[in-house]
Amino acid sequence: MQSRFHAAFAALPSPLQAALQPLLTDTFPAFFTPEQMQLIRTQTGLENRELTFALLPLAAACAVTPLSGFNVGALALGKSGHLWFGANMEFSGATMQQTVHAEQSAVTHAWLRGEQGLEAITVNYTPCGHCRQFMNELNSGTALRINLPGREPATLGDYLPDAFGPRDLAIEKLLLDEVDHGLPLKGDELCRAALAAANRSHAPYSQALSGVALQMADGAIFAGSYAENAAFNPSLPPLQAALILLNLAGYDVLQIQRAVLAEAPDARLIQRQATAATLQALGCDTLQTIPLR
DSSP states (O other), rough: OOOGHHHHHHHHOOHHHHHHTTTOOTOOOOOOHHHHHHHHHHHHHHOHHHHHHHHHHHHTTOBBBBTTTOEEEEEETTTTTTTEEEEOOOOOTTTTGGGOHHHHHHHHHHHHOOOEEEEEESSSSSHHHHHHHHHHTBGGGOOOOOETTTTEEEEEHHHHHTTTGGGTTTTTBBBBBOOOOOHHHOHHHHHHHHHHHHHHHHHHTTOOOOOEEEEESSSOOOEEEEOOOTTEEEEEEEHHHHHHHHHHTTTTTGGEEEEEOOOOOOEEEEEEEHHHHHHHHTTTOEEEEOOOO
């Protein structure tokens, strides 16, 4: 078991500990498959909503919070039956705007792992306005269920009344919909990963596709796609998307060896400067930029 889970695991009820012990290996990928979820439910007698509440401390244990020390965990239940972990992330030496909220983390984790729709988000604190707007970009829209400890079941529509989002702008492809922008892949493995990430960007407002790929010392590669938002500010940069996967896989964000950003040099918005600055704050001075097309 990864050391970050030790304290949270020790506080879980014994039946849940017994069910999770074989699953929380050193290589635990921060999600449970439908089969694993069924096994846990059978062994504990918990239904999905109660089970996700019980698992929140494990998700929060994935948080990276050098600035606030305030850990937030989130769990996204996919229509596939997968349960995806998420946690907030902060970066010393970077601007506040570069932080990642737990709900963004869980949603992006699901998206980049291939989930095509979410049924519910469970979080240990009320979603802020930033996250409510971010989640409104999803193809589940305001029907997405929001589960909070001690609260009655609600939907995103309850937390975001009179919502403004992509449907108001006649956007047809929504976040988590399958997309392929047809970009050709070239270069070495890391460059191809960055281009593949750009290829699935959700950028319907600016058309500024971008993707980032990060390589660790052991050769592991994590790639993140740009996720744009109708309200602009809640948009998630591709670097943060890659950092979410890196962190949830149990890697240290301070151990990045190499980074590649794929974007058009004449795009209507540019990720390069912010990406380089945040990477530098994380101790990585090696950012290669490759142009699209």
